[in-house]
Amino acid sequence: MANPVLPSSGVLAPLGLDAVRLSPGFWGDRAALNREVTIDHCREWEEREGWIGNFRGERPRRGREFSDSEIYKLLEAMAWAGHPGLPALAETVAQAQEGDGYLNTRWSGSRYTDFEWGHELYCYGHLIQAGVARLRTHGQDLLAEVVLKAADHVCRRFMDGAETCGHPVIEMALVELYRATGTERYLEMARRFVERRGLPALADIPFGRGYYQDDVPVRQAQVFRGHVVRALYLASGVVDVAVETGDQELLKAVEAQWERTVARRTHLTGGMGSRHADESYGEDYELPPDRAYNETCASIASVMLAHRLLLATGDVRYADLTERTLYNMLATGVALDGRSFFYANPLQVRVPAVPHDGVNHAAEGGLRSPWFDVSCCPNNIARTLASLPAYLAAGAGDGIVLHHFTPSEIRHGRLAVRVETGYPWTGSVRVRVVDDGAGRIGLRVPAWAADATLARVPVSARDAPLPDGPVVRPVSPGYVHVEGPWRAGDELRLELPIRPRWTFPDRRIDALRGSAAVERGPLVYCAESVADEPPLGDLTVSTEPPVERPADDGAEGVVELEVTASIGGSADGGGWPYGAAGAPEDGADVRLRLVPYHRWGNRGPATMRVWLPTIPQAK
């Protein structure tokens, strides 16, 4: 099955790219843009930057020590998307493989001399994920051959001993290769990598061993910590190992870590990462909006982990976080034209960026960039959008469960449905049964949807007038299931209460004290101010209900909002910004436009803030 994650057991069964087909709509449009634009964009930049040339032996070698992995992520994207460029690129990669399976353009002369920073096993991990994608979409070929040879090399070299890699990903890659091939040593190798971590297996570094989750064995950890992408890739592999070995204790450990992390270390957008210095989680409740790191790749890793936990447990909270992360992080990470990307995703930008269309040497900035020195994010977006259908729905027995609502067709067993909706702009979701069939249909009612309703409309009653019309019943957040059998044309009509709402932070989040944000359905909104006009640095909003508006730029269907704000009276705070309490100044009232967070940064250099002050400051 064309699916990046195929556990052998779990409460839910994954549905792959062959079972879920996107139609034009919020995600279908993005997947098409990815297939038609972003994948080639990545390939062109990797050629231009010399990272592909490294495999052809061009010297001097170019790019960072982990640049091989970008080509592998791209290969995975190509595999899921059925991109015709894959065989040629795979052939280039194969040129660099050594006789015993070793493959790395940076370290071939000095193999395995730097486990902390070398990223060799990390590169294999991404290579193997590309190979699994190829095996499941195409079957055996040169890429699959390269991958198996490399995986066998890894097992020979690392099965015994205590070594592991500073950057996880090999764990989940090996489990998936085991699932794809049935070769048990891949699972055993993954299990050992998981169990070695935290004994410790790696050297101490200035960031501390927590940076690469080597501070404590994974079973004993209480929370995700350190480098966010590392933490979440590792946790994904741990879930995979736990599921395949039936290790409930291990699974519970990750569930508990996830729970605390979501409750205390996650930004409103679903983004994770509070520190730039080591791209890491902060401490509990350390969630600064301006310095939020929220790496795009971390959000992808979060979706990968939540998906695995959802399949294993069926617990709706994993789907709720995934929805939040998809709409506010993944959709934010790439521009509307598919050719530029955010790396960090802060919730506040104070100074408009300076436009620049070359490589962004930093990982941040208030405008999306076409490329980065470390370009994990563009390739990671490409492979995720190319495999997105696998995350939207699942099988449960002979039934279907819909986690996310976007125009699509879904088949599983004897059941086929078509989803029609303007979600996330509107809350009406229509699920129409395509052929006569059986099996339950489950729909997720999101956690924010407190007064949703559901109607089952038999095809025979579709045009019936009330009171003979469909029975509308209230449904609560969580999964709601409707039993079959079904006649072709039967419909489920879910109405989600999509309207703007004010959201307040937990009182322990110091950085957000006295502020509130606006959400609407699954979308987080933000004030975006082109050229900082009006200025966003000194305002107070009124938390009356926001007013809906069509998009300023005319984008069809897009809903923007307006709230009332008072803009501070004086630009000058005097020579010292601390002092005795004073009366709040009278500011000028303005109507402040809020745009969906995922659409910000597409209108030129701007300031932005998600969290809006609600109390006048004392000085």
Next chain:
Amino acid sequence: MANPVLPSSGVLAPLGLDAVRLSPGFWGDRAALNREVTIDHCREWEEREGWIGNFRGERPRRGREFSDSEIYKLLEAMAWAGHPGLPALAETVAQAQEGDGYLNTRWSGSRYTDFEWGHELYCYGHLIQAGVARLRTHGQDLLAEVVLKAADHVCRRFMDGAETCGHPVIEMALVELYRATGTERYLEMARRFVERRGLPALADIPFGRGYYQDDVPVRQAQVFRGHVVRALYLASGVVDVAVETGDQELLKAVEAQWERTVARRTHLTGGMGSRHADESYGEDYELPPDRAYNETCASIASVMLAHRLLLATGDVRYADLTERTLYNMLATGVALDGRSFFYANPLQVRVPAVPHDGVNHAAEGGLRSPWFDVSCCPNNIARTLASLPAYLAAGAGDGIVLHHFTPSEIRHGRLAVRVETGYPWTGSVRVRVVDDGAGRIGLRVPAWAADATLARVPVSARDAPLPDGPVVRPVSPGYVHVEGPWRAGDELRLELPIRPRWTFPDRRIDALRGSAAVERGPLVYCAESVADEPPLGDLTVSTEPPVERPADDGAEGVVELEVTASIGGSADGGGWPYGAAGAPEDGADVRLRLVPYHRWGNRGPATMRVWLPTIPQAK
């Protein structure tokens, strides 16, 4: 004169270590501890870590690329303190100097191949500052010889061309060597280094050229930015060049940059630096208490700059910031036993540190450390405390101006005074004239002292009863001057209103919204909670006047404070920390003890916060 900064002109004239003698008291005790303990502590660690051995040619070379500079800072401290170990250490250093004057234990085989990160000119800068200290306290000797040879090498190598160093300090060092020797090429070399910067002179890096102030010429910059120590060392050198060349435009540029930086980029403690990633300033009003970096060295650099600006202009605001920085940063940077140090100085610590008495590999942590991989701070503290008297008072014509009040004796021209005070614990300052003399005496009334009083008490009237007693008059913040002539025994009695006060942040500082801090005199206070009991993560304080208390640990004279706080009712915020507004929970009322910020972290692992929430959070 024994003084680190001797401009040839300026509104105020510096008074050196020979003119200002500290008596036992707040600073006198610290200077003595520094002389008796800290300097030897630094030398022992530098020997143990191999950084001194590098000069003896011991291999492999140990320490970071700039470790030579630590030995130079230590040599400067030894010179000011008259430490007997100086000649032997200078002899060791001299061994590594090459025939043409080049001296660097890291780069001798590959000179000047990395201006961005090599720190070669930075090391010379500190070497030269040590040499100036030696020249001014002792005169010509081996160390001075090494320094002049090195300085001449620098001038030969760099007078023409466009090169400079990624880390400034060479600029102010060369100007001071010019002042000490009269050799004009040193001034010219410094001037060229200043003017080259920002053309640009250095390569672009991921942090951006702003990191080392090479983004824009110094005359055009609007504010300090990038790496804080670099920015302030450079600005100090710029002031020195401006003063010696009579370049008013250049001086005004630095004054304007300082003004904006103090108004928008400075923490309540006087600390500067909001980002860990590049040890840099944040943007305007980006002042997070928890992630405040506030490097100890940055505060020293800030004092160095403010001192230069004060001498040049006589403007009291430079002395006000210096006072704040000395009492809340310099005094905080070193433990009460003189053997451990803070590198970063945040205003909030959420998790008690784990005790550890070896090298701290990171630059942060909630307990002071005996040493760091990058140990600039201990040596910088040592040289600053050893030369502290030079910062406390100045000459103005035949008069004396007292910037800072601490027990001491001060002589200038025909005037000699003795200062007696319990400052900063009490606000009574008595300045007694020692011998008959003439000249004005100036006293700084700090900006926070809104209702201070001053009395002039002739020796003849010292015991006179009212109404024949001294006339007490109100004095306003700024300098107040009293004319001579003087009789031995005449007194000035300054009464500063030292009582606790609540301080609020400018409304543009998002990270401090809804919080207030307590100050008392020049001291910032903080809640320190050993083992986080009571917990500081979820409290609301009442801003009633704090109550004064003797120190919990019995320290004589030290004043602690108590306020009323409500500790949050529930430790659990639920599964997701954002949601609809709810009624504030009832918490438990506690009396919360506040300690002077500079004394925190001396009682074992603790949490700490300067800014105390004043509003109940909504969720």
